[in-house]
Structure formats: C-alpha cells, structure tokens
Amino acid sequence: MSKRIGSGAALLAGALAVTGLVFAPSAAAVTPTTATITASCGIFGGGAATLTATQSGTSATITLTSSAITTPIALGANSISSTLTMANSTGSARVFSGSVNPAMAAGASITVGPLPGIVASGDKLDFNGGSLKMVVLGITLTCTTSTAQAPGPFVFD
Template sequence: MRIRSRSSLGIVAVLSGVLAAGLTFAPGAAAVSPGTATATYDCGIWGTGTANLAATQSGTSATITITSAVKTPVAVGADTINSTLTLAKAGGGTRVFSGTKNPALAANQSVTMGPLTGTVAPGDSLNSYFAGTALKMVIFGVTVTCDATTSQSPGPFVFS
C-alpha cells in the first residue's frame, strides 16, 4: 500500500478546485429563439406547402432540420440528398446551412433534411423569406429549387 505525501494530496486538491471552478464558470450553451418555425415554400413542379424548421445552436455553430412540403416520388436512401438552405440576415446578407443528412424516405413521403450546419453570430436574425432561392436540394442529380413565399412563423430565428 502506497502512502501519499501531504504535498501530492495538496496538489490534487488544488487541481480539483481549479477544475471545479472552470466548470462552474464555463459558458453555457447558446440558445436560438424560436426553436421551431414554419414557412411556405414553392418548389415549382415538385410542390408547394408549409415546411417545418427546427434550429439549434452551440456557440457560433448552428443546425437546422427541415421537414418540407416536397414529397419524393421515389424511395430515397439515407444521406443522399444534398441540401442548401439560405437564410436572409436582418440588416443584409445571408447565412447558408448545408449538408447531406436525411433519413431513408419512402416514395411519396415528405422530404426531411438535416441537420444542416452553418455558422452564426450573436444577434443574427435569420429568415428564409427573401428574393431568391431559399432551399435547394439535389436528389439523384436532379436539382429542386424552392422559394419561400411567406416569412417564418412565429418569426425569424434569432441566435444568441
């Protein structure tokens, strides 16, 4: 059995205290408000309707998951839809969220994409409603573009 000296026990106590203080003062997770929103999208021959958007934030990284009004005419495998969501930033500019994450989808099922990842800054107020293509999906090499025809409800995503 090994007996520790008082000095090594003191070092352990000091390190434990520093670690505990660091955890106590560590910054909390950032929050986006609202966490969910809806908007209407017009995807041309692919369909028009309401999409549900869910946003999360961790520091300057954010994700958005979309369940769209577009239905896939054929079954689609997991992680095969290349998606880009462009959101208008209040005051000008845009933020882009992209990725190839999607669950496997059966034929005639609403397309779910995400989480799509992007970078945000504190105070960013983002809405998919603006002049231009808000959502672009590439499925089996076919590009589907969607314009938002309404502002997000209950309002834009505001990141902290």
C-alpha cells in the same frame, strides 16, 4: 513531504475545476427553436413546412420537414445534397449544407437535415429571402417562399 505536495496539488486541481464550472459560459441557445414557412419546391410540391434549429456556440443546425412537400421517387438515406440559405437581417446570409436525409419512399414527406452551419451571436435568420436547393440524381430543385417564417426569425445567442 511529497504526500503533502501531492495532496495540495490535487486539492488545487479540484478547486480550479469547480471554479471553471462556476464561471463557464452558459450554452448558447436559439429562439424560437421551431418555425413554420410556406414553401414552393417545384416538382416536390409545396405547402407548409417546419424548420427546426439548434445551436451550440457558433455551430448550428437546421432541419426542414414537410408533409406537403413530397418526393416524386424513392430516395436513399443521405442522397439529397442540400444547401439551405437563410437571410440574415443583421448581416450576411448564412448557409447550412450537407447530404443528410432519411430514406424516403416515393410520395413520402420530405425531411432534410440537420444541416450544419456557422452563426454569430445576434444573427436573425429567416427563410424568406433565402432558399433551399436540393440536388437529387443530378437535378437541382429550389424551394422558396414569399412570406416571413412564423413566429419570426431564428435569433442566435
């Protein structure tokens, strides 16, 4: 009898696992996943930049890369403390922050991120109206733009 109970319990557990997979919510996705902006970043320069967004539930990341925005000096990995504030047309601005960057030689293209943050379903985030603050060797540099990102805001599920 104990073998039957054990077998029955195993079958029930397997059935519940399959049911859980069938009814599990689909992964959240942000659209678009990339957008372009034109930013002005003080001594780092300015020009076209690409923002790349990812989403997993309420967690999201955004990375900024640009060949027009460059480092005036060599920087070590994870040496830029970055705070990216994105304007949100559906509510409060969202903040993505961290010290995540590759090592960069003097004059190299800038990359910061992926910077983690929290989003809500329906958030529509645009760099226009926000900013990127980078603290490098105790000096704060701020990047801003006066135009909307293209093709449009990041919309989070």
